[in-house]
Amino acid sequence: MTRKRTGGSLLARLQRRRTRRKASPFLIRERTLARRKHQCPFCHRHIEEGELEKNFFVCPECSHHFRLSPRERIRLLVDPDSFRETDRELTTLNPLDFPGYEEKIRRVMNITELGEAVVTGVGAIEGWEISLAVMSFQFMGGSMGSVVGEKIARAILAGVRLQLPVVVFTASGGARMQEGIFSLMQMAKTARAAGRLEEAGLPLFVVLTDPTMGGVTASFGMLGDVTLAEPGALIGFAGPRVLEGTIKEKLPDDFQRSEFLLHSGFIDRVVEREKLRSVLAFLLKAHTRPRLD
Amino acid sequence: MKKKKLQQKLQELLALAERDRIDIREEISRLREKITGDDDPAGRAWAKVLKAREPDRPTALDLIENMADSFLELHGDRAGGDDPALVGGIGLFNGEPVTFLGHQKGRNLKGNILRNYGMAHPEGYRKAHRLARQAEKFGRPVITLIDTPGAYPGIASERRGIAEAIAANLKLFSSLKVPVLTVIFGEGGSGGALGIGVGDRIFMLENAVYSVISPEGCASILLKNSDQAPAAAGLLKLTADDLLGFGIIDGIIPEPDGGAARDHPAAAAVIKEVLLRELAELRLLSPAQLIKNRSRRLAQIGSFSEPNGFLMEAAPGKWWNRLRETIVSRLPAITSPYGEQGEKETGREE
Numbered sequence A: 001m002t003r004k005r006t007g008g009s010l011l012a013r014l015q016r017r018r019t020r021r022k023a024s025p026f027l028i029r030e031r032t033l034a035r036r037k038h039q040c041p042f043c044h045r046h047i048e049e050g051e052l053e054k055n056f057f058v059c060p061e062c063s064h065h066f067r068l069s070p071r072e073r074i075r076l077l078v079d080p081d082s083f084r085e086t087d088r089e090l091t092t093l094n095p096l097d098f099p100g101y102e103e104k105i106r107r108v109m110n111i112t113e114l115g116e117a118v119v120t121g122v123g124a125i126e127g128w129e130i131s132l133a134v135m136s137f138q139f140m141g142g143s144m145g146s147v148v149g150e151k152i153a154r155a156i157l158a159g160v161r162l163q164l165p166v167v168v169f170t171a172s173g174g175a176r177m178q179e180g181i182f183s184l185m186q187m188a189k190t191a192r193a194a195g196r197l198e199e200a201g202l203p204l205f206v207v208l209t210d211p212t213m214g215g216v217t218a219s220f221g222m223l224g225d226v227t228l229a230e231p232g233a234l235i236g237f238a239g240p241r242v243l244e245g246t247i248k249e250k251l252p253d254d255f256q257r258s259e260f261l262l263h264s265g266f267i268d269r270v271v272e273r274e275k276l277r278s279v280l281a282f283l284l285k286a287h288t289r290p291r292l293d
Numbered sequence B: 001m002k003k004k005k006l007q008q009k010l011q012e013l014l015a016l017a018e019r020d021r022i023d024i025r026e027e028i029s030r031l032r033e034k035i036t037g038d039d040d041p042a043g044r045a046w047a048k049v050l051k052a053r054e055p056d057r058p059t060a061l062d063l064i065e066n067m068a069d070s071f072l073e074l075h076g077d078r079a080g081g082d083d084p085a086l087v088g089g090i091g092l093f094n095g096e097p098v099t100f101l102g103h104q105k106g107r108n109l110k111g112n113i114l115r116n117y118g119m120a121h122p123e124g125y126r127k128a129h130r131l132a133r134q135a136e137k138f139g140r141p142v143i144t145l146i147d148t149p150g151a152y153p154g155i156a157s158e159r160r161g162i163a164e165a166i167a168a169n170l171k172l173f174s175s176l177k178v179p180v181l182t183v184i185f186g187e188g189g190s191g192g193a194l195g196i197g198v199g200d201r202i203f204m205l206e207n208a209v210y211s212v213i214s215p216e217g218c219a220s221i222l223l224k225n226s227d228q229a230p231a232a233a234g235l236l237k238l239t240a241d242d243l244l245g246f247g248i249i250d251g252i253i254p255e256p257d258g259g260a261a262r263d264h265p266a267a268a269a270v271i272k273e274v275l276l277r278e279l280a281e282l283r284l285l286s287p288a289q290l291i292k293n294r295s296r297r298l299a300q301i302g303s304f305s306e307p308n309g310f311l312m313e314a315a316p317g318k319w320w321n322r323l324r325e326t327i328v329s330r331l332p333a334i335t336s337p338y339g340e341q342g343e344k345e346t347g348r349e350e
């Protein structure tokens, strides 16, 4: 697959986007909008039917990386037919008896055709086998409840069990409030899983995608041996609205974006979507040396 | 007895309101409900939230001073800062050295400006990280005292990586080779609390609360109205009773009559007694056993159903055949992806 570059250097395109992007960071319908209006909601470039799909769901003009469903992500990332899903039938209960929670989950399941806010399994990237977890912002904002925490922990521990590197794609608004303290504790559960992977001498590669906030950033999201991010992704702990409430003023435009985190030293690289597969393949290849212990 | 006290409080409130002409209808209805024994979980939860936030409650340093024979505070994260909102140091606890860590609120406005209302920046969590590793090196148990509305949500905090600092602590504390005892003695605010809240034994004072989000935050997001905070407090199930019921904490530490605010030494004495008892038990375990138990504890927290157990979808295909040889041959006995450390087989079903 090749991709035509238009509109100058990456930096130029990113800067252009920064000035033009003013939609809410939690906008979820950006692609529906693009499809319906046949134009990019950020730079207003005309978009042909099927053009985004051919271009890794990246706007050819402003390089906006549209959000992906886990299926699309997996299709773009792993070798054809190599992915096998695990733990698909884990379903959440309602530990706090939160009113309306079960109905909401059922409704979201129907709309998204997903079981929960993360898809896990084993697959291969350019022949390198991995345990993979891909989160979905579509499913209740990618919030981390018991099932998300458990599936992420299992995907990481499957790495320990099968001696595989682990790759995690994050996308989350934060905690699943309806699960209260159970949601909070998933941070500790997944962090411990990452610790066990480390003790086994196996690598954890994290790719932060738009958006990754709250408890997901503050647990496995920041525990990768190598941490990558897609361009322009919103990444942080407290959400922009909360921050603006504290400081009573507007935040700078690039605040909490991937490039900001790169500058402040919290991620290793910003990687464009079309290059993710080859960068991950490189990392997987570079981590196959036998262990020294 | 208790009702009599409440009646008395109601009379006092009414007199005060009369004198100062203030609107206290809400407080009065809450008290009336208590007196009549009305079942009102939200009201009770909200009362705990207010109690946990009382400015006269003991702070971490108050508790440490009252519990330890002597205490030496240590400062700095060795990466460029020291956070007064999260304190730590070495104390002699019944003659034995331990490392204390705790969120520190101020007693008044000036104190709270210095202590940032107990809301730590990354430097606080990195100081905790440093002191926990130091404790591990010298075989000292760690006692963490939690009382924070949350990690500080600010620009500087984000820029200096508050998420990374908390994440690093979760990983470190969940595999620390020395006993870790945790007491939530006021507000347990979300990730900011959990950042020093992973331990072998977790206790709450009877009027403490512990939650993934503040009732105000939950109300404004889910109920679209921050005035609904009392209702949200009920929904969040954040009291010590709730958390004990969920198996998240190990016990509830009673407070002196009228709450911990009334008598700091008495509150500290009860906490000390509980901690000494638990510490004696934990000291008998090897580091490997400690970590194993802590791992299991964390792995078991969750509420989900799993009809068929661990299942890998089987499908034909060339790659799958190769995968079967290389991976699945290592899989057969797996009913759960958890390994030898013996974590649970399936999720907790309720």
Ligand SMILES: [Zn+2]
Residues within 6 Å of the ligand: A040, A041, A042, A043, A044, A045, A059, A060, A061, A062, A063, A064
């Ligand atoms: Zn565009």
